[in-house]
Amino acid sequence: MPTPSSDAPTTTQRQISDEITAFGNARRGTDLAQPALDYTPYRSSILRHPTQDPHPADPEGAELWAPCFGHQDVDPLEADLTIQHSGEPIGERMVVTGRVTDGDGRPVPHQLVEIWQANASGRYIHQRDQHPAPIDPNFTGVGRCLTDAEGTYRFTTIRPGPYPWRNHRNAWRPAHIHFSLFGTDFTQRRITQMYFPGDPLFAYDPIYQSITDPADGALLVAHYDHDVTTPGWSTGYRWDIVLTGTHRTRFEPDEEGEA
Numbered sequence: 001m002p003t004p005s006s007d008a009p010t011t012t013q014r015q016i017s018d019e020i021t022a023f024g025n026a027r028r029g030t031d032l033a034q035p036a037l038d039y040t041p042y043r044s045s046i047l048r049h050p051t052q053d054p055h056p057a058d059p060e061g062a063e064l065w066a067p068c069f070g071h072q073d074v075d076p077l078e079a080d081l082t083i084q085h086s087g088e089p090i091g092e093r094m095v096v097t098g099r100v101t102d103g104d105g106r107p108v109p110h111q112l113v114e115i116w117q118a119n120a121s122g123r124y125i126h127q128r129d130q131h132p133a134p135i136d137p138n139f140t141g142v143g144r145c146l147t148d149a150e151g152t153y154r155f156t157t158i159r160p161g162p163y164p165w166r167n168h169r170n171a172w173r174p175a176h177i178h179f180s181l182f183g184t185d186f187t188q189r190r191i192t193q194m195y196f197p198g199d200p201l202f203a204y205d206p207i208y209q210s211i212t213d214p215a216d217g218a219l220l221v222a223h224y225d226h227d228v229t230t231p232g233w234s235t236g237y238r239w240d241i242v243l244t245g246t247h248r249t250r251f252e253p254d255e256e257g258e259a
Contacts, residue, residue, distance in 0.1 A: 091120025
C-alpha cells in the first residue's frame with residue numbers, strides 16, 4: 001500500500017477533482033462495464049496492467065493449480081477477526097454479512113471468501129505502511145470463511161479507518177474492506193472492495209471514482225442493517241456480491257490488470 005512521504009505529488013485537490021469529472025464525462029456513452037485500464041486520476045493504474053499481448057495457456061494445466069480447500073480446512077473461527085489475539089481490538093465492532101449469487105440470483109455455496117483491511121486507525125500491519133497511526137497488537141485485519149448452502153458469508157470485525165496515500169496532495173482512501181473470492185480455481189479469483197455509506201471521501205477518491213457509472217459505484221457500498229446489529233455488542237452491515245450479469249459487483253481486473 002502506498003504511504004505518505006515528503007516527495008508526494010503536489011497536484012491540488014481541485015485539479016484531481018476536475019480530472020475525475022472530465023474523465024468521467026469523456027467516458028459517457030462508452031462501455032462502463034469496468035473502469036478504464038489507464039484512469040488518469042488514479043496515477044498508478046498505468047503500472048497495474050500488462051503491456052504485452054497474452055499468451056495461450058493449457059486449460060488442463062491450469063486446472064492442476066486449482067485451490068484445494070474444504071470445510072475441514074477453513075475453521076469457522078477464522079471469520080471472527082476480533083478473537084485472533086489475547087486482547088480485544090480497539091474500534092467499532094461490527095458484523096458484515098451478505099450473499100454471493102450469480103446473475104440470476106442463485107446462491108453460490110461453499111465459496112471461499114477472504115477479507116483484509118486496515119485497523120480502526122487506518123493502519124495495515126505491513127512494513128510498507130509507515131504512516132503515523134497506531135498499530136493495534138490485537139488486530140491483524142485478515143479473515144476468511146466459506147459461504148453456506150444459501151451463499152451467505154458472515155464476518156465479525158472492526159470498522160476500518162481511512163488512511164493517507166501518495167496519489168496526490170492530501171489524498172485519503174475512504175474506509176473499505178478488501179474481498180477476495182476464489183471460484184473453482186485460481187484463474188477465477190476475483191478481488192473487490194466494500195465501502196461504507198455516506199463516506200465524505202468518495203468524491204475525492206480516484207479509485208472509487210474510476211467507476212464512472214454512479215449505479216455501479218453504489219453496488220460497492222454496504223448498507224447498515226439493524227437486524228444484523230447485535231444489541232450492546234456490534235453494529236451490522238449487509239453487502240451482497242453478484243458474480244455475473246448486468247448488475248454484477250465491480251471487481252478489480254485480473255488479466256487486464258489490477259486496480
